[in-house]
Amino acid sequence: xxxxxxxxxxxxxxxxxxxxxxxxxxxxxxxxxxxxxxxxxxxxxxxxxxxxxxxxxxxxxxxxxxxxxxxxxxxxxxxxxxxxxxxxxxxxxxxxxxxxxxxxxxxxxxxxxxxxxxxxxxxxxxxxxxxxxxxxxxxxxxxxxxxxxxxxxxxxxxxxxxxxxxxxxxxxxxxxxxxxxxxxxxxxxxxxxxxxxxxxxxxxxxxxxxxxxxxxxxxxxxxxxxxxxxxxxxxxxxxxxxxxxxxxxxxxxxxxxxxxxxxxxxxxxxxxxxxxxxxxxxxxxxxxxxxxxxxxxxxxxxxxxxxxxxxxxxxxxxxxxxxxxxxxxxxxxxxxxxxxxxxxxxxxxxxxxxxxxxxxxxxxxxxxxxxxxxxxxxxxxxxxxxxxxxxxxxxxxxxxxxxxxxxxxxxxxxxxxxxxxxxxxxxxxxxxxxxxxxxxxxxxxxxxxxxxxxxxxxx
Amino acid sequence: xxxxxxxxxxxxxxxxxxxxxxxxxxxxxxxxxxxxxxxxxxxxxxxxxxxxxxxxxxxxxxxxxxxxxxxxxxxxxxxxxxxxxxxxxxxxxxxxxxxxxxxxxxxxxxxxxxxxxxxxxxxx
Numbered sequence: 026x027x028x029x030x031x032x033x034x035x036x037x038x039x040x041x042x043x044x045x046x047x048x049x050x051x052x053x054x055x056x057x058x059x060x061x062x063x064x065x066x067x068x069x070x071x072x073x074x075x076x077x078x079x080x081x082x083x084x085x086x087x088x089x090x091x092x093x094x095x096x097x098x099x100x101x102x103x104x105x106x107x108x109x110x111x112x113x114x115x116x117x118x119x120x121x122x123x124x125x126x127x128x129x130x131x132x133x134x135x136x137x138x139x140x141x142x143x144x145x146x147x148x149x150x151x152x153x154x155x156x157x158x159x160x161x162x163x164x165x166x167x168x169x170x171x172x173x174x175x176x177x178x179x180x181x182x183x184x185x186x187x188x189x190x191x192x193x194x195x196x197x198x199x200x201x202x203x204x205x206x207x208x209x210x211x212x213x214x215x216x217x218x219x220x221x222x223x224x225x226x227x228x229x230x231x232x233x234x235x236x237x238x239x240x241x242x243x244x245x246x247x248x249x250x251x252x253x254x255x256x257x258x259x260x261x262x263x264x265x266x267x268x269x270x271x272x273x274x275x276x277x278x279x280x281x282x283x284x285x286x287x288x289x290x291x292x293x294x295x296x297x298x299x300x301x302x303x304x305x306x307x308x309x310x311x312x313x314x315x316x317x318x319x320x321x322x323x324x325x326x327x328x329x330x331x332x333x334x335x336x337x338x339x340x341x342x343x344x345x346x347x348x349x350x351x352x353x354x355x356x357x358x359x360x361x362x363x364x365x366x367x368x369x370x371x372x373x374x375x376x377x378x379x380x381x382x383x384x385x386x387x388x389x390x391x392x393x394x395x396x397x398x399x400x401x402x403x404x405x406x407x408x409x410x411x412x413x414x415x416x417x418x419x420x421x422x423x424x425x426x427x428x429x430x431x432x433x434x435x436x437x438x439x440x441x442x443x444x445x446x447x448x449x450x451x452x453x454x455x456x457x458x459x460x461x462x463x464x465x466x467x468x469x470x471x472x473x474x475x476x477x478x479x480x481x482x483x484x
Numbered sequence: 485x486x487x488x489x490x491x492x493x494x495x496x497x498x499x500x501x502x503x504x505x506x507x508x509x510x511x512x513x514x515x516x517x518x519x520x521x522x523x524x525x526x527x528x529x530x531x532x533x534x535x536x537x538x539x540x541x542x543x544x545x546x547x548x549x550x551x552x553x554x555x556x557x558x559x560x561x562x563x564x565x566x567x568x569x570x571x572x573x574x575x576x577x578x579x580x581x582x583x584x585x586x587x588x589x590x591x592x593x594x595x596x597x598x599x600x601x602x603x604x605x606x607x608x
Contacts, residue, residue: 127567
């Protein structure tokens with residue numbers, strides 16, 4: 026039964042992907058893989074978390090069909106191996122799901138076939154097929170026949186003619202190879218595997234810190250003193266930086282794009298360094314028994330203050346980025362800055378929770394990986410090219426028109442609608458129409474496997 | 485764990501995978517000597533890969549009981565890293581048929597080699 030499903034899946038895989046671009050095929054493939062996963066792993070799909078990952082996977086599959094851009098394809102791949110990893114082990118963290126999922130997709134078959142029975146110390150082969158014998162009875166005669174055909178070909182012109190008439194062109198070998206790849210992939214994922222001992226270690230690692238050995242008050246006092254001085258100095262420094270930065274922001278009247286760009290980007294680099302160092306230092310001091318030291322309140326307060334000051338730094342950059350967007354419109358880089366700031370705020374909030382609730386490093390890693398994954402999937406559902414185009418054309422004080430033309434084809438219909446409603450100069454008119462025509466030609470040339478949502482708009 | 489035998493097996497497997505993919509592009513009987521000659525570079529590649537990247541994991545842990553531990557500890561990460569490298573190399577080769585053939589044969593042969601090396605002697 027399993028083999029029939031896999032066989033049908035492999036044929037569909039080759040029909041969908043052999044010599045095709047990405048489009049409807051990836052969405053259909055996502056549905057096929059989900060169906061196969063459900064059929065072979067029913068118990069895993071009784072868990073709500075697995076269902077949630079399935080929904081996210083389907084969302085990314087739909088976004089591939091609608092937008093067909095790199096972000097949606099990447100999100101679909103990540104959601105795919107996250108789901109496969111989740112099916113393999115439902116209680117592990119998301120980063121373990123990623124590793125397990127990737128491993129299953131890449132080498133699940135090899136892992137399952139290397140199934141050692143520890144008591145007997147022998148490899149249990151899942152199949153009783155003597156491959157060596159098969160090679161002997163098929164491979165060697167075949168190889169020898171080919172060699173002799175080559176020899177006889179040169180010795181007899183009639184035989185040569187006969188051999189040359191043999192034509193296998195009706196068989197598409199590449200199509201068959203793609204089907205074999207599909208079979209291998211589907212066979213790998215139908216019974217997901219886990220990496221040991223990594224998975225067990227992750228399941229057994231909780232989110233909370235516990236006391237390590239005996240508490241040495243003397244050592245803790247020295248560490249507390251060191252932390253207090255260091256974080257106090259860093260707090261003072263960040264306050265000084267914020268004062269000067271806010272003063273500059275309020276007094277500067279320079280509205281050149283290059284000035285804004287330099288300010289935002291240098292602030293981002295500062296922020297990256299500041300936040301990373303802040304989290305590392307906080308993790309270092311709150312890694313062990315200092316969490317359980319009765320007089321650690323002042324150090325905790327300083328850590329909270331530092332987190333707050335870093336948050337103010339984020340707000341400061343957010344204002345700069347919004348100003349930049351207000352005057353010069355959206356670009357992918359400016360949106361990237363906003364997403365980075367969102368991730369940073371979440372990172373700081375989780376660090377605050379870590380210190381407050383005496384949690385460990387793995388808590389931070391788990392929650393932040395999950396957040397990153399959620400944001401990736403959410404971002405994939407947005408037509409960024411369309412958003413950028415709508416905002417820049419309608420609301421930005423000034424903008425780079427060529428930038429809009431350079432964006433992917435997801436903004437073509439927005440541009441053409443804008444052109445219909447507004448009187449644009451000849452240059453803009455011709456450039457938009459050229460992009461539109463090129464896109465229509467591209468859409469019309471697509472095979473059924475490659476079609477996307479925009480194909481239905483033009484019919 | 486028998487390295488010389490494994491190298492011979494790996495060469496055979498690699499040869500089959502490589503030429504199975506390569507001949508889908510174009511095949512004529514004149515290519516037979518080329519197929520036979522390709523055993524030399526393929527065996528060199530297999531020997532180097534096995535001796536430098538796979539066997540050291542097993543040499544570092546001696547004793548039969550450790551074979552499974554070595555396999556379970558290192559094979560998954562090796563497989564993931566190798567997959568990444570092969571995908572990267574295939575993209576870099578601009579999806580050229582010979583590039584795909586080389587990377588596919590390298591990937592599957594290396595994974596199968598792990599099983600051959602980790603396989604303890606069968607009890608009959």
